[in-house]
Amino acid sequence: MIETVHVPLGDRAYDVRIGLGLLDRAGAEIAPLLHRPRVAIVTDAHVAALHLAGLQAALSAEGIQSEALVLPPGESTKGWTQFSRTVEWLLDQRIERRDVVLALGGGVIGDLVGFAAAVLRRGVRFVQMPTSLLAQVDSSVGGKTGINAPQGKNLIGAFHQPTLVLADIGVLDTLPRRDFLAGCGEVVKYGLLGDADFFDWLETNGTALAAGDVAARVYAVRRSVEMKADIVVRDETEQGDRALLNFGHTFCHALESATGYSDRLLHGEGVAIGCALALELSARLGLCAQEDPSRLRAHLAGMGMKCDLADIDGPLPDAAALLDLMGQDKKVVDGQLRFVLARGIGAAFVTADVARDAVLDLLADNLRNRR
Numbered sequence: 001m002i003e004t005v006h007v008p009l010g011d012r013a014y015d016v017r018i019g020l021g022l023l024d025r026a027g028a029e030i031a032p033l034l035h036r037p038r039v040a041i042v043t044d045a046h047v048a049a050l051h052l053a054g055l056q057a058a059l060s061a062e063g064i065q066s067e068a069l070v071l072p073p074g075e076s077t078k079g080w081t082q083f084s085r086t087v088e089w090l091l092d093q094r095i096e097r098r099d100v101v102l103a104l105g106g107g108v109i110g111d112l113v114g115f116a117a118a119v120l121r122r123g124v125r126f127v128q129m130p131t132s133l134l135a136q137v138d139s140s141v142g143g144k145t146g147i148n149a150p151q152g153k154n155l156i157g158a159f160h161q162p163t164l165v166l167a168d169i170g171v172l173d174t175l176p177r178r179d180f181l182a183g184c185g186e187v188v189k190y191g192l193l194g195d196a197d198f199f200d201w202l203e204t205n206g207t208a209l210a211a212g213d214v215a216a217r218v219y220a221v222r223r224s225v226e227m228k229a230d231i232v233v234r235d236e237t238e239q240g241d242r243a244l245l246n247f248g249h250t251f252c253h254a255l256e257s258a259t260g261y262s263d264r265l266l267h268g269e270g271v272a273i274g275c276a277l278a279l280e281l282s283a284r285l286g287l288c289a290q291e292d293p294s295r296l297r298a299h300l301a302g303m304g305m306k307c308d309l310a311d312i313d314g315p316l317p318d319a320a321a322l323l324d325l326m327g328q329d330k331k332v333v334d335g336q337l338r339f340v341l342a343r344g345i346g347a348a349f350v351t352a353d354v355a356r357d358a359v360l361d362l363l364a365d366n367l368r369n370r371r
Contacts, residue, residue: 003222007141007229009236012161016141016225018218022168023129026055027062030127033163034064035098041068042086042113043104044077047131050174055104055129066102067093071109075261078108078147086116090124100125100163106132107139107267111154114145118160128165132175133183134268136167137190137224142232142245148261152325153253159237167225169217181210181305182268185248185275187220188300190227192275193247196346198223199299206303243350247340248274254325255309258317269306276300276307281354281362282341292345310370319363323356 002019017029030039039059043052048070059066069089071077095101103113103126110128117126128140146157172180184206191199202209202220209216228245235242252270259265280293300307309316316322326337342348 001218003218005222005225005229007161008233009161014162014164016165016167016229018136018167018169018221018225020168020170020214022166023051023054023171024058026058026129026166027060027064029164029166030059030100030102031062031064033100033125033127037063038065038067039100039102040090040093040095041066041102041104042071042089042109042116043068044071044073044106044109046073047105047109051104051131051171055102071112073108074263075108075148075267078112079149080147083112083116083147086112087120090116090120095120095124097121097124100127102127102129103140103162104129104131105135106130107135110135110140111145111157112147114143114160114162115147115157118145118158123160125163126160128162130165130167131171133172133180133221134186135183136169136172136221137183138186138228138245140165140167141225141228142242143236153256153261167221169214169221172217173212177210177304179266179268181303182266182272184209184303184305185268185270185272185300187224188296189245189247189271189275190224192279192296192342192345193244193340193348194227194231194346195223196344198227199345203299206299210303240350243338244340244348247342247348248272248276248278250274250326250337250339251277254322255312255316257325258322259312259314264314265306265312269311272300272305272307273309273311277362277366278340279342279345280366281339281358282343284358284362285341285354288342288344288347292342295345308369309366312370316367316370319360319367322363323359326359 005016103110130136130140143159143161146154149155248271251274255270282288297307336352338352
């Protein structure tokens with residue numbers, strides 16, 4: 001069973017294909033896009049060990065030649081060094097504007113390769129083949145590409161839509177449990193920002209989702225992609241509604257910076273904690289029911305996910321330092337930080353009308369709870 005979500009962006013429209021076995025039929029899926037039977041693949045060492053040979057065999061079965069660049073795994077890859085290496089390797093492969101580059105991996109590979117494709121020869125086509133839940137439901141869709149800077153995450157990049165997204169649910173079975181649950185942070189985000197019924201579904205089906213139920217995983221990925229696609233079509237370059245997709249991310253990016261973009265805190269874990277903080281801030285401001293943050297944290301904890309600052313190992317900066325890190329967020333406009341808050345589960349909105357002291361008090365209280 002393969003399901004398709006169409007992203008209708010005019011002459012840059014594309015399909016997101018979701019289901020089992022898409023890696024094995026990648027050659028048949030990609031062949032119609034090619035002007036000549038060759039592609040360049042960029043992946044990382046972890047993913048390559050699991051999936052590269054299978055992908056190249058699937059391409060070869062359709063007469064498609066491929067060369068692969070294998071990068072180091074981890075968030076540190078998403079910087080200038082490996083980005084430059086990737087662009088120069090693609091040039092060495094003589095990739096032309098009508099060729100296709102395949103991004104095989106999680107969010108790091110997808111973001112880096114998408115940015116490389118955006119700038120190579122002023123734009124070449126690329127296919128996203130996300131291998132993590134987080135990438136399947138979020139980063140592979142919507143055209144945001146980029147790399148990190150010392151000053152903060154995703155501060156260098158471009159909007160460059162993929163030509164196709166192939167989300168093979170089967171590859172999720174190879175993820176460590178922690179990585180899969182981290183991806184659930186982005187899935188939960190979609191229920192919080194715009195679909196209370198989906199959040200209800202997650203509360204009921206979260207255990208099955210984590211346990212590997214295929215139907216549950218297909219539905220969770222499809223619904224997340226549908227919601228993201230709808231917002232992207234309304235606001236491709238984040239001038240308005242698309243900022244809703246950053247629910248929890250303002251806190252998340254500060255926490256990632258504070259933990260050195262290390263495995264102390266995976267991105268999806270930061271999103272889950274950030275969502276909980278954003279919902280608690282909303283409750284403190286009288287925007288939503290006091291029970292909503294507790295309900296969210298109960299769901300996250302029941303799934304075995306991180307939901308509080310207390311769940312982050314090691315030291316964290318004080319509240320003022322965390323707030324300063326939040327000031328590097330891309331959502332700062334005219335020096336003013338914007339937050340995505342909620343009037344209830346499924347009813348998010350963007351605002352800059354948040355007192356600094358309210359955020360400081362929230363962070364200080366949560367930091368005290370770590371002791």
